[in-house]
Amino acid sequence: MIVQSYLDMLKVKSAIRELSEWSTARGAEIGYENVFDYSLGNPSVPCPPQFTQVMIRLLQTAEPVALHGYSPTLTLPSVRQAVADHLRRRFGLPYTAAHIFMTAGAAGALAHALRCVVAPGQEVLTFAPFFPEYKPYVEGLGAVLRVVPPRCQDFQIDLDAFEAMLNPNTAAVLINTPNNPSGAVYSADTLRALADRLRQASQRFGHRIFLISDEPYREILFGGIEAPYPASFYDDTLTCYSFSKSLSLPGERIGYLAANPACEHAEDIVPMCGQISRGTGHNCPASLIQLAVAECLDLTSDLSVYETNMNILYDELCRLGFTVVKPGGTFYIFPKALEADSVAFCEKAKRYDLALVPGDTFGCPGYFRMAYCIDTDKVRRSLPALERFVRTEYPL
Amino acid sequence: MIVQSYLDMLKVKSAIRELSEWSTARGAEIGYENVFDYSLGNPSVPCPPQFTQVMIRLLQTAEPVALHGYSPTLTLPSVRQAVADHLRRRFGLPYTAAHIFMTAGAAGALAHALRCVVAPGQEVLTFAPFFPEYKPYVEGLGAVLRVVPPRCQDFQIDLDAFEAMLNPNTAAVLINTPNNPSGAVYSADTLRALADRLRQASQRFGHRIFLISDEPYREILFGGIEAPYPASFYDDTLTCYSFSKSLSLPGERIGYLAANPACEHAEDIVPMCGQISRGTGHNCPASLIQLAVAECLDLTSDLSVYETNMNILYDELCRLGFTVVKPGGTFYIFPKALEADSVAFCEKAKRYDLALVPGDTFGCPGYFRMAYCIDTDKVRRSLPALERFVRTEYPL
Numbered sequence: 001m002i003v004q005s006y007l008d009m010l011k012v013k014s015a016i017r018e019l020s021e022w023s024t025a026r027g028a029e030i031g032y033e034n035v036f037d038y039s040l041g042n043p044s045v046p047c048p049p050q051f052t053q054v055m056i057r058l059l060q061t062a063e064p065v066a067l068h069g070y071s072p073t074l075t076l077p078s079v080r081q082a083v084a085d086h087l088r089r090r091f092g093l094p095y096t097a098a099h100i101f102m103t104a105g106a107a108g109a110l111a112h113a114l115r116c117v118v119a120p121g122q123e124v125l126t127f128a129p130f131f132p133e134y135k136p137y138v139e140g141l142g143a144v145l146r147v148v149p150p151r152c153q154d155f156q157i158d159l160d161a162f163e164a165m166l167n168p169n170t171a172a173v174l175i176n177t178p179n180n181p182s183g184a185v186y187s188a189d190t191l192r193a194l195a196d197r198l199r200q201a202s203q204r205f206g207h208r209i210f211l212i213s214d215e216p217y218r219e220i221l222f223g224g225i226e227a228p229y230p231a232s233f234y235d236d237t238l239t240c241y242s243f244s245k246s247l248s249l250p251g252e253r254i255g256y257l258a259a260n261p262a263c264e265h266a267e268d269i270v271p272m273c274g275q276i277s278r279g280t281g282h283n284c285p286a287s288l289i290q291l292a293v294a295e296c297l298d299l300t301s302d303l304s305v306y307e308t309n310m311n312i313l314y315d316e317l318c319r320l321g322f323t324v325v326k327p328g329g330t331f332y333i334f335p336k337a338l339e340a341d342s343v344a345f346c347e348k349a350k351r352y353d354l355a356l357v358p359g360d361t362f363g364c365p366g367y368f369r370m371a372y373c374i375d376t377d378k379v380r381r382s383l384p385a386l387e388r389f390v391r392t393e394y395p396l
Numbered sequence: 397m398i399v400q401s402y403l404d405m406l407k408v409k410s411a412i413r414e415l416s417e418w419s420t421a422r423g424a425e426i427g428y429e430n431v432f433d434y435s436l437g438n439p440s441v442p443c444p445p446q447f448t449q450v451m452i453r454l455l456q457t458a459e460p461v462a463l464h465g466y467s468p469t470l471t472l473p474s475v476r477q478a479v480a481d482h483l484r485r486r487f488g489l490p491y492t493a494a495h496i497f498m499t500a501g502a503a504g505a506l507a508h509a510l511r512c513v514v515a516p517g518q519e520v521l522t523f524a525p526f527f528p529e530y531k532p533y534v535e536g537l538g539a540v541l542r543v544v545p546p547r548c549q550d551f552q553i554d555l556d557a558f559e560a561m562l563n564p565n566t567a568a569v570l571i572n573t574p575n576n577p578s579g580a581v582y583s584a585d586t587l588r589a590l591a592d593r594l595r596q597a598s599q600r601f602g603h604r605i606f607l608i609s610d611e612p613y614r615e616i617l618f619g620g621i622e623a624p625y626p627a628s629f630y631d632d633t634l635t636c637y638s639f640s641k642s643l644s645l646p647g648e649r650i651g652y653l654a655a656n657p658a659c660e661h662a663e664d665i666v667p668m669c670g671q672i673s674r675g676t677g678h679n680c681p682a683s684l685i686q687l688a689v690a691e692c693l694d695l696t697s698d699l700s701v702y703e704t705n706m707n708i709l710y711d712e713l714c715r716l717g718f719t720v721v722k723p724g725g726t727f728y729i730f731p732k733a734l735e736a737d738s739v740a741f742c743e744k745a746k747r748y749d750l751a752l753v754p755g756d757t758f759g760c761p762g763y764f765r766m767a768y769c770i771d772t773d774k775v776r777r778s779l780p781a782l783e784r785f786v787r788t789e790y791p792l
Contacts, residue, residue, distance in 0.1 A: 001567060001603040002661045002668075003515050009671040010664065046460035056455050064442035070646045104500065104679060111677025119399050133674060140675020171397060207397040250466045251683030265398045268406065272398075275405040278529060279536020280676040281507025283500060286685055287647030 014132070015361045016040065019346075023355045030353065036382035038370035039355040041180060041331065043248040045301045051247055054292045067291075071284035073274040075102035080270075082294040083256055091229045094261045101273040104253035104285045106216045109240035110137050111280060112257050112273040114172065116238065117210040118143045122171035124212075127157055129334060129362035129369075131180050131214070143171070147363045155184035155325055155334070159193055166201045172210040173198065178217040178227060181362045181369035182334040183310070183327020185221065188228040195234035208236045208264045216242040216255070219300045221329040222307045235262035238269065243293050245331075248301040254289045306331040309372040309379045316383050320390045331373040334359065338394040342368050352389040354382065410528070411757045412436065415742075419751045426749065432778035434766035435751040437576060437727065439644040441697045447643055450688045463687075467680035469670040471498035478690040479652050487625045490657045497669040500649035500681045502612045505636035506533050507676065508653050508669040510568065512634065513606040514539045518567035520608075523553055525730060525758035525765075527576050527610070539567070543759045551580035551721055551730070555589055562597045568606040569594065574613040574623060577758045577765035578730040579706070579723020581617065584624040591630035604632045604660045612638040612651070615696045617725040618703045631658035634665065639689050641727075644697040650685045702727040705768040705775045712779050716786045727769040730755065734790040738764050748785040750778065 016039055023037040058067060074080070080097040087095045103109040118124055120142030126134055128150040138145040148165055151158040175194070177186035186194075194211075202209045213230040218241065221227055231237035242255035259269035277283050284290070310327055317324045317335050324335035337345035342358040342365055349356045359367030372379060412435055419433040454463060470476070476493040483491045499505040514520055516538030522530055524546040534541040544561055547554040571590070573582035582590075590607075598605045609626040614637065617623055627633035638651035655665035673679050680686070706723055713720045713731050720731035733741035738754040742764055745752045755763030768775055 001513060001606070002664065003512060005515075006512065006668040006671045007661070007664060010667050042466055044461065047464055052455050052460065056452055059448050059452050059455075064448065065440065065644065068443055068645045068647050070438055104677065107679050108677040111675075116399060116402065117397060119401075136671075136674035137677065140677075210397070248461065249464045251464050251680070253679055253682050265403070268398065268403060271406050272402040275402045275532075278532035279507075280678065281500065281504040281533065281536075282676065282678060283503050283649055284647070286649050286682040289682055289684075 016132075016357055019355050019357055022350065026350075026353060033378070035353050035355065036378065036385055037355045037374065038372060039357055041371045042373060043245055043250060043301070044373040044375065045248055045303065045305055047248045048296065048299045048301055050299055051249070051292060051296050054295045055288065058288060058291055068287060071102075071287050071290065073277065074270055075284050076287065076290050079290045079294040082297060083258070086297040087258055091232060093231060095258060096261070098267055098270060099259045099261055101257045101270045102285050102290050103255050103257055104282060105244055105250070105255045106214055106240050106242035107133070107137070108253070108282055108285070109242070109255050109257040110212065110214060111140070111282065112276050113212045113238040113240055114138060114143070115141050115276045116269055116272050117212070118171040123167070123169045124172045124174055125162070125165055125170055126174040127162070129155070129179070129181050129359060129364035129367065131176060132361050134174060150364050152336070152364075152367075153325075155179060155182035156186060156190045157194055159197060162194070163197055166197070166209075168205045170201070170205070170209055172212050174212045174214065175230060176214040177230065178220065178327075178329030180217065180330055181332045181357075181359070182325065183330045183332050184325065185225065185227045185328035186230070188233075191228050191230055191233040198234055198236075202236070210263070211237040212240060213237055214240045216245050217330040219246040220303050220306055220331060222310060222327065225328055227329065231258070231260045235260055236264055238263070246300045246303075247293065247296060249289075249293075252286070252289045254285050254293050305376055306373060308376050309374070312376070312379050312383075313370060313372055316386065320387060331371060333370050333372065334364075334367050335370075337366055337368050338390065340366055342366050348393050349389055352385045354385055354389060412528075412753055415751050415753060418746065422746075422749060429774070431749050431751065432774065432781055433751045433770065434768060435753055437767045438769060439641055439646060439697070440769040440771065441644055441699065441701055443644045444692065444695045444697055446695055447645070447688060447692050450691045451684065454684060454687055464683060467498075467683050467686065469673065470666055471680050472683065472686050475686045475690040478693060479654070482693040483654055487628060489627060491654060492657070494663055494666060495655045495657055497653045497666045498681050498686050499651050499653055500678060501640055501646070501651045502610055502636050502638035503529070503533070504649070504678055504681070505638070505651050505653040506608065506610060507536070507678065508672050509608045509634040509636055510534060510539070511537050511672045512665055512668050513608070514567040519563070519565045520568045520570055521558070521561055521566055522570040523558070525551070525575070525577050525755060525760035525763065527572060528757055530570060546760050548732075548760075548763075549721075551575060551578035552582060552586045553590055555593060558590070559593055562593070562605075564601045566597070566601070566605055568608050570608045570610065571626060572610040573626065574616060574723075574725030576613065576726055577728045577753070577755070578721065579726045579728050580721065581621065581623045581724035582626070584629075587624050587626055587629040594630055594632075598632070606659070607633040608636060609633055610636045612641050613726040615642040616699050616702055616727060618706060618723065621724055623725065627654070627656045631656055632660055634659070642696045642699075643689065643692060645685075645689075648682070648685045650681050650689050701772060702769060704772050705770070708772070708775050708779075709766060709768055712782065716783060727767060729766050729768065730760075730763050731766075733762055733764050734786065736762055738762050744789050745785055748781045750781055750785060
């Protein structure tokens, strides 16, 4: 018999998806090049040519039975070793292959990380604004997601609000830096303070609260800044990474979970992931893709277009009078809407062929997200539409 | 805090894995070519060259942003259409793209199929001997796996034993034909009788009991037989397929779930799979691999070696006095051990460098499995060891 809970989920429409569908439908009317579609966070630049070259070389030269053979349950040892070496070199933590589990993107990494440290009925805290898929990730294992209110002046963490929500049933805290949708990069001060509160709470409640750090935007940083590495601040950290954005491979579903070598049961996390996989049908990411990314760990796509687009949009939004925090990375910007009801605001924007996502989707009403992973030409062409929208709907 | 249930799972060792590790260790002593390793069900023949050619062509000619882009939540429409066309042509059921969901192998398909139709606390029935991973698949969603005793004379279904175990809490029945480990192919009579009992029970209990049909060995058939297609016998069937064996791609994690167009909520199954994916981190199989298999649906690897090996082993096992059902397909054979304790039997076999898996692993003590997906030369070379083992340990 059909399971009602999943059937019920079909009734809830994703605002982002609906907006994307609107963009497609509107594109069919006026030409998609004339729809200023800021709805979806899909990379717009190609993977590095080296990735393609590695893939072709593997296909042409490796023995097919070995190349396409089963990964061991804990994923390919050579790939885990390469990732550990990369992370150790880059962030100075003593990772070994024993701490690395290759996953089907960040989604797979988060699904495993959450199941490792959160039991059904326990709570996970995250911070608004947040990626809306965190809710099904957490609820999918029978746990509860609770959302700490945003600190809108800079989209860092409201520590007092956070402190107030920590409780004995808190199993993990889920962060995302650089952040979707705000573009904020957590500062060292933020991460240090977060770690302090977590250590105090872990001691107070008598169990370790894990930090799960979702980092698919780690390589997309602006203005030459470096993003502090969350696991360096807090031992009990599980880092979740995806190559979707850094190598522009979202469809190939490849990422990893890295357990901080100083975390509780550090040597058990990866074997636990192997067990978790058995119950969710995840098993391993595709062997060939694992092998190929292992040779591209120090590469990224040419990500500079995102910074170009951000600067154009940020300047124009400021000029038009928006309150907006300048993103430190990602390909998102999260300005304050020009009326309290951001759903109404984004609905009006559609009249100007602008697809903007209301902040409500991210637990942060009153704001809106623009995903500027699109051609710079289109960003430029969208500016007159944006100005007309603002001047017409919100005259001074 | 670490979740104890997964930590506890680490204490349970897989008999197959331990045996495979023994084979590897023994191989380090005497040369792996001298270990007659019948432990693992890994394809031993290469993928068809066309698969490699398609992959290289896609990498060389397709636009990378599109090629490696996100699949839609319900997986790639062109690929779903190709699979539906293939199944419709081959089995005559009116599949459309709406009934197909691409998955990370059969494991992914089973994980989705089970979650679609089995709620936590409900029961799934399967038939001994059975693939041991069914247990974590079912328990992973909080349901209970119950095992119908085997019908050892032919490894078809003991219908009376099955009937006796059906109850109002039975949500689904999980079959595997051609079967791992027995090599049995369910006959049309078996499937017809099974379907009759399921229809009667569904009516009696007032809810549809789903049939989940796991078919990774569909293309590996011996003696020119055709395997009846389970979904043709029972409307409420979810078919789970993997290309791991047919195209020798186990590491690439690619398969599909096909909902019988006549099943309950047939149009909702695939959208439900999309929702289930959100909670398990499965998302889609790799886009590139989806696209490549869609061009290889009517191909298989050269699978003839498995039949050659089966015949050699079957004849020798008969000659040595084993009671053994001749496999109709797969790359497994499941003879009766020469003593009641098949664990002891397989332990003794190791003295002759034979790696045999006790039937206990498959819910069928007193038997043992040989996975003959190895070189024919090695199969031949193993025969003297098998004879010495039998003559020495079990003299007449």
